[in-house]
Amino acid sequence: MSIDRELALTMFTRMVTIRQFEETAIDLFKRGMVKGAVHPYIGQEASAVGVCLSLRERDLIAGTHRSHGHNLARGADPKRVLAEILGKETGYCKGRGGSMHVAAFEVGSLGALAIVGAGMPIAVGAALGFRMLGCDSVAVPFFGDGAANTGNFHESLNLAAIWDLPIVFVLENNRYAVSTSVDYATKVDDLSVRAVAYGIPGLRVDGNNVLEVYEAASEAVERARRGKGPTLLVTETYRIEGHYAGEPQVYREGSEVEQWRSRAKDPIVRFRAYCVSKLGIDEDELESIDAAVDLEMEEAVRFALESPEPDPATAMDYVYA
């Protein structure tokens, strides 16, 4: 498919932002500045960006414990995401959520839910609500190959299917659920075939090819918006980092990781080459984006570090509405 230059530059910028953001978060974690865990999204950037750029402003996404990338792909402010990870009052969730629960309602991210699979039923409800309220928005839950084995997956796809809800289930197959390989945990190679069991379309794309993701997501989202019901979209990708930053990865060979880290597989390297060769975008322009994102990350770190911690006297705020 062909895309215009402006969209390509947005895709590129968002992917670079996610990559640099995660590298920044890992760095802060290693320096002991992040109290909780960080679950990096490195290597999967094309999946979040391809899907989120197919959405409209009033559509909603639901994320997981590994959702810095989803929020940033949706357009969340890196400063406030990083402040949340550092537990600061200026974070999107005022330091109540942290890395695993970044929610940015203002950009249509209704939350990162860190019980595996939990976002699917909630997204089903959002989709139902959209329809009952008479708006044409679409709900998009992101989840991984691990979540595809939970009851949430079965119940949610079934319910969304029988009600023809405006929802696109995005299964990011990053090949590992903590240490458990998808090859061990499931008998099927192509997880999109599970859609057949619910009577809905299943699509499978190269999740490291942002254009392919964008094209499939656009088709599924428009289908949902037209009232034609849900789609299961499987993006095949790879989790380059451990389950969490600093994880000893005894369960996989370094050579396997290196293969996915290579320029041939890296989603950003691949899209960069596409921008230059197919869209005629100047390499200098892409380098200037790299540099601008660099600066943005420096600014985000400064902002997050300088931001105040929440006042302990407010610890009971937001328990009840």
Next chain:
Amino acid sequence: MVKQDSTSLGAASPVVPPDLIRQVPACCPAREMSYQEAIREALREEMLRDERVFLLGEDIGKHGGAFGVTRTLWEQFGPERVRDTPISENTIIGTATGAALVGMRPVAELMFIDFSGLALDQIANQAAKLRFMTGGQAKVPWVVRMPQGGGAGKSTAAQHSQSLEVWYAHIPGLKVVFPSTPYDAKGLLKAAIRDDNPVIFLEHKFLYSFQGLVPQEEYVLPLEKCDIKRQGNDVTVIASGYMVWHAMQAARTVAEQGIDVEVIDPRTLAPLDEETIGASVRKTGRAVLVAEACRSYGPTGEWAIVVVEQAFDYLEAPIVRVTGRHSPIPYADSLERGVWPDVDDVVDAIKHVMS
């Protein structure tokens, strides 16, 4: 799975004097209706008042729900707003949560509280915590109705008879409401639907057929407020759900012997109105706590420590509790009677703290 309808349930005739609890003044125009009808009327009124209110759950549509509570609502409001679901408890609750997040006011029904274990993640980890985890960005205004308790005149055994209110009362972010009369059921359910928090609304199965007066005029009762079902000076009996009726009967029995009992019905179990409990025990100096739930870590334990914190210096006798035994609920009638408290147990407890 046992599915009861209201007809078979209604066959179990209440053995309590109908005038035991009076909540509507004689001057107030009122109608007599059952606890089940009162719940249905609250649903109907709120659905008429607010288009965002809708129902979802298993068999609640044409079938009218396992206990017949939603009967006639499907005919009135249609399948969009009285929405049958597959057997998917966790996703029923998650769906309610998602719909609430985007502006709806869902009321979900789980057929029995015993099935809510399947939905525990969506209730306790998601709905209860979303507002907090998002720093106030989210609001989850839903109600989940769950029948609980036993003694419905039909033995439903270990997986359809439990009293599990403390599962939910322990979770910050949830409100837990447990009405004991038709009047309370209607007024509290309307309040729960209008509340901006996730509310667990417990309905006692045996009470569905209980009759009581409900005002003609619209009314809404406050959540988080104990109700003093009977005023008295000698001993405070705290009881909820069906046990309120045991407490009231026991109070009437011991009144003949000159013991003046105050009966407190928390109505909202969480957050608990500790002040009303404290004020009552400071007045009476004695407390008997009655709950159908299992004894260990049950509701009476919480009430007991509230009494201690609020009124220790006023206590003239040790606190006594009357509870369900720490046992699964058996099937046989005779064994059922062996695990649930009865009126005599409450009478004995009152006499004990007075002796």
